[in-house]
Amino acid sequence: MARYLIEVPHESEVTACARAVKVFLNTGSHFLAGAEWGCRDGEHKAWLMAELDSKEQARSVLPQGFRSHARITELNRFTLGEIEELLLHHVGAVTEP
Numbered sequence: 612m613a614r615y616l617i618e619v620p621h622e623s624e625v626t627a628c629a630r631a632v633k634v635f636l637n638t639g640s641h642f643l644a645g646a647e648w649g650c651r652d653g654e655h656k657a658w659l660m661a662e663l664d665s666k667e668q669a670r671s672v673l674p675q676g677f678r679s680h681a682r683i684t685e686l687n688r689f690t691l692g693e694i695e696e697l698l699l700h701h702v703g704a705v706t707e708p
Contacts, residue, residue: 643672
């Protein structure tokens with residue numbers, strides 16, 4: 612399974628924030644109930660992370676009205692060895708910053 616960061620924007624009015632949070636909480640979904648919100652800092656988005664099989668599955672966990680505006684990013688980690696190999700292949704030498 613892949614790990615996804617799901618970013619869900621909503622309108623900035625207080626009532627829009629409250630409605631978005633309420634929709635997420637009312638779903639009963641553990642994914643949505645655990646969302647983090649940036650509203651109090653002026654960033655009107657929810658973020659959640661989930662391990663799922665695909666971006667399409669990640670989008671499908673969202674309430675219908677939020678799916679089209681959501682940004683879904685598959686996350687990955689790198690090892691130092693992978694990065695050194697990548698640099699050798701594309702640059703020809705590993706350079707220190």
